[in-house]
Amino acid sequence: MGLAKTEIFSDQQNEIASFAKVFGHPARVAILQHLFKINSCVCGDLVNEIGLAQPTISQHLKELKLLGLIKGSVEGTSVCYCINTDKWLKMKGVLNQFLNQDISTQGDCC
Amino acid sequence: MGLAKTEIFSDQQNEIASFAKVFGHPARVAILQHLFKINSCVCGDLVNEIGLAQPTISQHLKELKLLGLIKGSVEGTSVCYCINTDKWLKMKGVLNQFLNQDISTQGDCC
DNA sequence: TTTATTCATCGTAATATTGCAATGTACAAA
DNA sequence: TTTGTACATTGCAATATTACGATGAATAAA
Numbered sequence: 001m002g003l004a005k006t007e008i009f010s011d012q013q014n015e016i017a018s019f020a021k022v023f024g025h026p027a028r029v030a031i032l033q034h035l036f037k038i039n040s041c042v043c044g045d046l047v048n049e050i051g052l053a054q055p056t057i058s059q060h061l062k063e064l065k066l067l068g069l070i071k072g073s074v075e076g077t078s079v080c081y082c083i084n085t086d087k088w089l090k091m092k093g094v095l096n097q098f099l100n101q102d103i104s105t106q107g108d109c110c
Numbered sequence: 111m112g113l114a115k116t117e118i119f120s121d122q123q124n125e126i127a128s129f130a131k132v133f134g135h136p137a138r139v140a141i142l143q144h145l146f147k148i149n150s151c152v153c154g155d156l157v158n159e160i161g162l163a164q165p166t167i168s169q170h171l172k173e174l175k176l177l178g179l180i181k182g183s184v185e186g187t188s189v190c191y192c193i194n195t196d197k198w199l200k201m202k203g204v205l206n207q208f209l210n211q212d213i214s215t216q217g218d219c220c
Numbered sequence: 221t222t223t224a225t226t227c228a229t230c231g232t233a234a235t236a237t238t239g240c241a242a243t244g245t246a247c248a249a250a
Numbered sequence: 251t252t253t254g255t256a257c258a259t260t261g262c263a264a265t266a267t268t269a270c271g272a273t274g275a276a277t278a279a280a
Contacts (some may be wrong), residue, residue, distance in 0.1 A: 001239045002265030008161045009136035015145070021134030025268085026119035026127040029208070036211040044226070051118045053270050058213070058228055060268095077226045077277050092209045097203045098139070101146040111269045112235030133239085154256070166239050168258055187247050187256045 016098050019091045022067050027052055027060050032083070035070065041080035115154050129201045132177050137162060137170050142193070145180065151190035 006014050024031050030050050035042055046061070047054045061081060064070045068087040072079050116124050133139050140160050145152055156171070157164045171191060174180045178197040182189050 001263075002237050002267090004135060004137070004238065004266095005162065006136060009140055012201070013136040013139045016139045017134055017136040019227080020130045023208070024127055024131030024134040025114055026116060026123040027114070027268090029123045029126050029130075030119055033208075033211070040214075045111075047227095052115065052268095054227070055271080056269050062228085074227095074276085077224095079227060095209060098133070098143075099141070099205060102149075111233075112237090112267050114236095114268065137238090157257095162238095163240050164257070165241080165259080169238080172258085184246085184257095187254095189257060 005034040012094075015094055018067065019095055022063060022069065025060070028064060031057075031060060031064065032069070035081065035083050041073075041075075041082045043075055044078040046081070082096070119128065122204075125204055128177065129205055132170070132173060132179065137166070138174060140173065141167075142179070143171060145193050151183075151185075151192045153185055153190040154188040156191070 002065045004017075007015075012032045023032060027050060031046060034046065034049055042049075047057050050057055052060075061070065061072070065072060065081075068084055069091065070081050074080075114127075117162060119127075133142060141156060144156065144159055152159075157167050160167055162170075171180065171182070174189075175182060179195055179201065180191050181194045182191045184190075
């Protein structure tokens with residue numbers, strides 16, 4: 001199949017999975033880290049920065065954009081990308097809630 | 111290809127991606143949430159709980175185990191699973207560092 | 221207008237993922 | 251020993267993902 005049965009899970013579970021999946025690839029992690037590092041738009045040098053072919057980078061950017069984590073704007077011949085702060089914070093909230101589930105009540109039992 | 115070029119990324123980037131990938135599927139999110147919810151080992155009822163076929167659940171459990179997020183122990187005919195607290199905390203640290211990158215310095219620029 | 225640059229899209233190949241039926245394995249109960 | 255239960259593994263089909271060459275579209279420079 002290769003097709004996740006999303007309909008049997010809650011919206012929350014699917015949302016967590018979607019956010020996690022998007023940086024479940026090192027190239028997208030690297031892209032996001034670079035955007036934070038330079039702390040502004042990145043216009044053009046992502047292909048050199050990451051080290052994958054241009055169509056590959058373009059595809060990863062598309063996925064990040066589709067989820068809303070980054071925004072792009074055309075700037076002459078190049079395109080500038082930056083973090084979408086609102087969405088990033090939303091994601092942070094969703095994932096932190098998942099990561100911070102209470103594990104203090106007891107120790108491992110097996 | 112379908113094969114990520116992990117060798118061109120840092121260990122840290124690959125680690126973030128690995129952790130994220132493992133709960134980039136709603137079934138694994140549901141499994142982990144259930145383990146937290148009952149706050150002890152789960153022995154057997156995961157198939158009923160999640161709603162996927164037994165081999166499918168078994169496969170997802172295997173991936174969670176491979177990364178070390180859960181531990182399993184044989185208990186008679188059934189097998190009990192629980193969260194591996196140490197690994198979970200480690201993952202939390204790694205992912206929080208990624209999620210908490212500084213976004214305060216400036217607003218969106220495109 | 222021609223040329224160069226930048227990026228997106230298309231097409232394709234290789235591999236991974238998801239899901240399940242069938243089957244195997246290990247243990248417990250009868 | 252036989253039967254049943256619980257789970258893992260195997261094998262397979264369908265789909266998704268990753269990567270890149272080739273090409274297209276848009277703009278800037280010459």
